[in-house]
Amino acid sequence: MAHSGVPHHLSYxxxxxxxxxxxTDGTWRFYAWMFVLTAIALVGANTWAWxxxxxxxxxxxxxxxxxxxxxxxxxxxxxxxxGGVMMVIPAYLYHDEDMHDVxxxxxxLSVAAIVMALGFVVVDLGRPDRFWHMIPGLGKFHWPxxxxxxxxxxxxxxxxxxxxxxxxxxxxxxRGERPDPRWYLPFVFLSIIWAISxxxxxxxxxxxxxxxxxxxxxxxxxxxxxxxFVTGPAFIILSLQLVRRFTAFKVPExxxxxLLDILRVAALxxxxxxxxxxxxxxxxxGHHAAAVRYLWLGMHGHHELVPWMWTSITLNLGAVAVLLxxxxxxxxxxxxxxxxxxxxxxxxxxxxxxxxPGFVPxxxxxxxxYAPSIAEWKVTAGVWALGLxxxxxxxxxxxxxxxxxxxxxxxQADLTVEEKEVA
Numbered sequence: 001m002a003h004s005g006v007p008h009h010l011s012y013x014x015x016x017x018x019x020x021x022x023x024t025d026g027t028w029r030f031y032a033w034m035f036v037l038t039a040i041a042l043v044g045a046n047t048w049a050w051x052x053x054x055x056x057x058x059x060x061x062x063x064x065x066x067x068x069x070x071x072x073x074x075x076x077x078x079x080x081x082x083g084g085v086m087m088v089i090p091a092y093l094y095h096d097e098d099m100h101d102v103x104x105x106x107x108x109l110s111v112a113a114i115v116m117a118l119g120f121v122v123v124d125l126g127r128p129d130r131f132w133h134m135i136p137g138l139g140k141f142h143w144p145x146x147x148x149x150x151x152x153x154x155x156x157x158x159x160x161x162x163x164x165x166x167x168x169x170x171x172x173x174x175r176g177e178r179p180d181p182r183w184y185l186p187f188v189f190l191s192i193i194w195a196i197s198x199x200x201x202x203x204x205x206x207x208x209x210x211x212x213x214x215x216x217x218x219x220x221x222x223x224x225x226x227x228x229f230v231t232g233p234a235f236i237i238l239s240l241q242l243v244r245r246f247t248a249f250k251v252p253e254x255x256x257x258x259l260l261d262i263l264r265v266a267a268l269x270x271x272x273x274x275x276x277x278x279x280x281x282x283x284x285x286g287h288h289a290a291a292v293r294y295l296w297l298g299m300h301g302h303h304e305l306v307p308w309m310w311t312s313i314t315l316n317l318g319a320v321a322v323l324l325x326x327x328x329x330x331x332x333x334x335x336x337x338x339x340x341x342x343x344x345x346x347x348x349x350x351x352x353x354x355x356x357p358g359f360v361p362x363x364x365x366x367x368x369x370y371a372p373s374i375a376e377w378k379v380t381a382g383v384w385a386l387g388l389x390x391x392x393x394x395x396x397x398x399x400x401x402x403x404x405x406x407x408x409x410x411x412q413a414d415l416t417v418e419e420k421e422v423a
Contacts, residue, residue, distance in 0.1 A: 044382010064368035072351035074120035081113035083232015085195035098254030116387035214291035229266035233259040291357040315345035
């Protein structure tokens with residue numbers, strides 16, 4: 001078949017230069033978007049540098065509440081990364097052609113989300129320069145005893161898998177060559193298992209802490225996965241509509257409909273699991289239910305998290321009602337509003353509604369309220385801006401390779417029908 005005719009060892013530098021050129025070139029909308037994200041990221045980086053210099057005392061965390069907004073967003077970002085697999089499963093297991101055309105968008109989202117998750121871990125470290133203590137040979141990795149080491153393995157492994165799959169597909173399309181299934185298909189199926197593992201291990205990291213009864217639930221891992229299969233498709237659907245509007249990439253309507261079907265089921269499962277948890281805690285009572293009462297109803301005059309949770313459940317129920325109403329399914333503006341609402345609802349539920357109640361009340365039954373400081377909000381916004389920058393640039397380069405805009409000299413413009421079937 002036709003290809004660039006340039007040896008691989010010579011085309012790599014050209015490919016990287018082309019990628020760099022396309023990643024930094026665009027319309028005024030692209031420059032405006034990247035300017036805003038860069039400004040936010042720089043504010044976050046400056047605040048984080050200030051935090052490293054002055055210590056974690058600049059945050060609102062304490063000996064009682066040692067995990068706060070950073071770990072809350074870490075948990076959410078891991079779920080967002082796992083949710084990207086919702087495009088891989090229909091495309092490769094059920095041979096959905098519409099999903100196959102856009103599956104790379106889900107894989108690129110997983111890469112950006114893992115970058116954010118690792119970023120939130122780094123900013124949560126009081127002394128990030130001491131991470132080398134976990135490097136095998138230099139420090140003590142303490143694997144397999146520590147659940148934290150399992151989390152390090154699955155997160156970095158998932159990032160490496162998705163980088164390989166995306167990088168290989170983009171590079172072969174750049175050269176106008178047929179992707180060899182042996183070099184990417186096993187990794188695609190491995191990514192499905194690995195996506196489930198990253199959120200399962202994260203859930204085990206919490207539920208394995210015996211002194212924190214709020215997290216001691218066998219339902220925690222399934223709830224994590226259900227919420228991940230809500231946020232992932234919601235974000236991807238919104239992204240697909242932006243891709244359709246601002247790029248030459250053709251987004252099949254069937255892919256959006258399929259993701260909406262997945263989202264409807266996952267949203268109902270997520271709500272059912274939440275209801276099961278609430279029934280168990282409120283009906284049985286006892287001192288182990290103190291954190292849940294504090295979270296939803298307040299306790300002893302403390303109601304810091306109550307507005308967060310009732311806002312979350314309101315957005316969740318409203319979004320599900322819209323998604324399940326046949327007369328509203330064809331009104332894209334209403335559907336998009338529901339997607340934003342359910343994304344925000346799960347962010348609250350898996351953020352402030354999951355991490356903080358694990359520490360309040362404390363093991364000594366003390367109520368030590370926590371509210372993120374301005375510094376924490378700035379750093380958090382900076383990490384999110386970094387993740388969106390990674391996603392934007394990766395999406396821009398990846399889609400240009402898929403549409404033929406990014407090609408090596410002499411490479412064919414696109415794959416033939418037979419080659420697409422093989423790929």
